[in-house]
Structure formats: structure tokens, C-alpha cells
Amino acid sequence: MRLPFAALILASAAFGSAAAAQPAPAAAVAGPADQPTTRPEDVKVNQLIVYGDEKCPPSTDEEITVCARLPENERFRIPPNLRGDPNAPANEAWAVKAQELEYVGRSGIGSCTPIGPGGGIGCFNQLVREAKEERANSDEVNWTRLVDDARQERLGRIDAASEALEEQIKADEAAKAPE
Secondary structure, three states, X not given: OOOOHHHHHHHHHHXXXXXXXXXXXXXXXXXXXXXXXXXXXXXXXXXXXXXXXXXXXXXXXXXXXXXXXXXHHHOOOOOHHXXXXXXXXXXXXXXXXXXXXXXOOOOOOOOOOOOOOOHHHHHHHHHHHHHHHHHHHOOOOOHHHXXXXXXXXXXXXXXXXHHHHHHHHHHHHHHHOOO
């Protein structure tokens, strides 16, 4: 009988935490000076996913190897926890939904409506809030830096061209001047 992948991971996590919670035997910690000792907290745990009929690498004295086995047809697939639609409404956090509901039906001061005094103040707040959301959801391209780099490169070309032109003018003046 095959265990599901999640059960294997949970079992390995429980084994790892139980092993870490056990006190070290006295012989393992305080051995003879010529013999290296390994404490349980110094042992590395290597968690691997193997596919199909692949062999799980054996554990060593310094490393515990725990393998989870998946079918061969899962080797090049996106992991199951990443396969869904992250933008689906079901995946939206409750706090985000509550924040959206906070602004439903608002009027008066701090709202972006023509009703009541100070309604225009809320328009600026709404604009700032939308700009922050847009920036948070944007790609990681720093357009300001890219524009500055392009400007510097352009100025460098203009400076180089003006220096070359100035050198040419000086050479022409030197050639025309009587000696």
C-alpha cells in the first residue's frame, strides 16, 4: 500500500522533531578523545522526493535521508500546491475582503463622494491607496532607475560627441592659423 505524499512528509517531520527532542545518550556525546562523536542536533536531515523506481540514497552517520516517493509521471509537473489559480476569489484572505467592505457605503468626510463636507479629501486618500496597491502588485522592474541609466548613457554620448566636435574645431582653427 502506498502512503500519500503528505503523510510521508508529516511522518518525516514527526520523526525529525521526535528525534531532536530525545536527549543524547551519554556514550554518543562523551566518547573517547580519539573517536569523533556526533550529537543528535549536529546530524543533518536530508528530505528528498524520489520518482518512480529511483533508489533513496542511504543515510550516513552525519546525515539522515528521508525520501518521499511520487509516481514517475509527476517528475516534471508543477507541485500540486502551486497548480491552482492564486487569483481565485476563494484564495483571497478574509482580511482583504473585510478591508474592501469597510469602504462600502461611506459618505461624508474622508469619502470620495460629492456628499457632505470634506468628501474630496477621501479622493486623495483613495488615489494614494490605489497607487500603493498598484505598486505592490506590479512587476519588480525599477523604471526610475532604468530611466536614469538611459539618461546618463545619453548624456555620455552627447558629451563624447561634443568633445569630438570641439577637438575637430580646434584642429581646424590650428590648421587655418598662420604660423
